[in-house]
Structures are given as C-alpha cells and as structure tokens.
Amino acid sequence: MPKIGSRKVHALLFLFAFTGCHGDGALLRFRSVSLGDGLSVYLGAGGNSVALDTNDGVMLVDTKLLWGATELRHAIARQSPSPVRLVVYTHYHLDHASGTAAFPRRARVAAHRNVAADLTKFTSQFGVNVTDTVPPDLLIDAVTPLSMGGEEIVLVPTPGGHTNGDLAIWLPARRVLVVGDLWSNGYFPHADPNGSGSFLRWVDSIDQLAAFPAARVIPGHGEVGGPADLTQLKNYLHNLRDALTPLVKAGFSEQEAAASLDLADLGLRPLPFLSSHEGAVHGMYDELLHQ
Numbered sequence: 001m002p003k004i005g006s007r008k009v010h011a012l013l014f015l016f017a018f019t020g021c022h023g024d025g026a027l028l029r030f031r032s033v034s035l036g037d038g039l040s041v042y043l044g045a046g047g048n049s050v051a052l053d054t055n056d057g058v059m060l061v062d063t064k065l066l067w068g069a070t071e072l073r074h075a076i077a078r079q080s081p082s083p084v085r086l087v088v089y090t091h092y093h094l095d096h097a098s099g100t101a102a103f104p105r106r107a108r109v110a111a112h113r114n115v116a117a118d119l120t121k122f123t124s125q126f127g128v129n130v131t132d133t134v135p136p137d138l139l140i141d142a143v144t145p146l147s148m149g150g151e152e153i154v155l156v157p158t159p160g161g162h163t164n165g166d167l168a169i170w171l172p173a174r175r176v177l178v179v180g181d182l183w184s185n186g187y188f189p190h191a192d193p194n195g196s197g198s199f200l201r202w203v204d205s206i207d208q209l210a211a212f213p214a215a216r217v218i219p220g221h222g223e224v225g226g227p228a229d230l231t232q233l234k235n236y237l238h239n240l241r242d243a244l245t246p247l248v249k250a251g252f253s254e255q256e257a258a259a260s261l262d263l264a265d266l267g268l269r270p271l272p273f274l275s276s277h278e279g280a281v282h283g284m285y286d287e288l289l290h291q
C-alpha cells in the first residue's frame, strides 16, 4: 500500500480549496452512477472516473486523487471481478491521474503524448507533493481506435484547451463521450497556464467534441450531461472570442473590453480559485492580443 498520510491531508486541503468556498459538496462526495451494461461513472473525490467492464478486463478513465482511488478500486471490484487492464488519463492534473498507484500495476496506461512530461508538474500543483504517479506507456497523438473485449474505444486527442494533453474518449456503440476537464458541468472553463492551456484552442476543441453524435457526455467534474451542455459551453466560448476579437483589434484595454462585453447569462458559475467569467475574459483577451 502506498503511504498517503501527509499527502491525504494535502489532497483534502486541495479539495477544500476546490469545493469548500463554493459550498458545493457534491463535487467532493464519492458517488457511483451506473449507465448500464457494464458502464459506470464514479463522481467526486477528485475528477470523475469512468469504468467500462469488457470481456477482456476493465477500461478505467482517470484515477482520481490517491485517497479517492482506494474507494474507486473497491467500487469497481464490487461491479466486476475483472482486473483493470487499461487506464486512460484525460489530462495530467493530479485530481485525474494521481490515483493509479492504488491499483495493481498490470494495466497499460494511455494518455496524450504530452502528459508524460506534464506529470512532473504535479510536484507544484496546489502545493501537493505527489511522487508516485504512474506515467503513460501508450502515448497518443492522433485519433486512436482500440478494440478491447468486444468494445470499441476511440481515443481522441484534443490538446491545447484545458491543458496541452487533453484527451477525450468516445464509445461509439453507446454514444458516450468522456471529455475530462474540457467541460465541468455548470462551471466556467479554466485554461491551465502551467499546462499550456488556451481559450482560443478550446474553441476548436469544443467544436471537435460537439460534432460527436453523443447521447451522454461525462464531464471532468459534476453530473453526467448531454450534448446540450456541450453546446452551452461551445456558445460561451464562441461568443467570448467573437465579442472580444473586434475590441482587441480596435485597441480597447482589457478593462474597457470587459466593460463593453454584453454576453448573455449562460448559467455558468465560477469554481473557486480556478475558473470564472473574469478569468476567461482575461485569458481570451491576452491570447487575442498576442496571436
């Protein structure tokens, strides 16, 4: 068993920062949601995780923080006697990719090619010191269809929005799309500057994701949603870019541009210390100014 003492404290502090000020305990609470026929979503205790029970073992998307991963491992074991044979990271952030050490080391680990280098950045993320992350050994930089136990799994790299290692997972037979933190249900987007995130690139990523004929969309945080939720975020990002572009070209300062924006309230809310409308305006303005 890995030692989790001080790291657990740090992880709890991280999660408190992540959810506490907003009072949104639902993001913190571990919860299982069955989507039927061997597909389960495990919400909370870090980023959302998704387990697909195939005839050749379990495919697991994201492994949460280490302390949440132990609960995740038990929950998966209750649903399937099969071992986890494939882990997929949606990106490098510790709340999605640092729990792998809680699982037996017999799974391949797939991720966008950039995640291998990005994982070293865990040591400075939110003051959390994570030294036993499991790096990917299946590096993805193009759309990659996999066949596993009779299930078709398509790995779809969309780097550059939330981080430079974003990866979505498309399950065509089920019409389920797993998008990681490219969409957190109900929240403004956050482009991570440490991970070379970009609001401009995010516009392309969300267009790419919204083109899938998904019936269900599983976000990095929050409840399972559908294509209308992706459209909501797509509209926000497009509107933000399209409204700011002429203002930047006309020489407006960031403050003047922000004051001139008249975007419809799309029902998104801030995530403390991470995402806000003001943060998105700042990021998009800065990128447009320097492109």
Ligand SMILES: [Zn+2]
Residues within 6 Å of the ligand: 046, 047, 093, 095, 096, 181, 220, 221
């Ligand atoms: Zn996350």
Ligand SMILES: [Zn+2]
Residues within 6 Å of the ligand: 091, 093, 162, 181
């Ligand atoms: Zn993230």
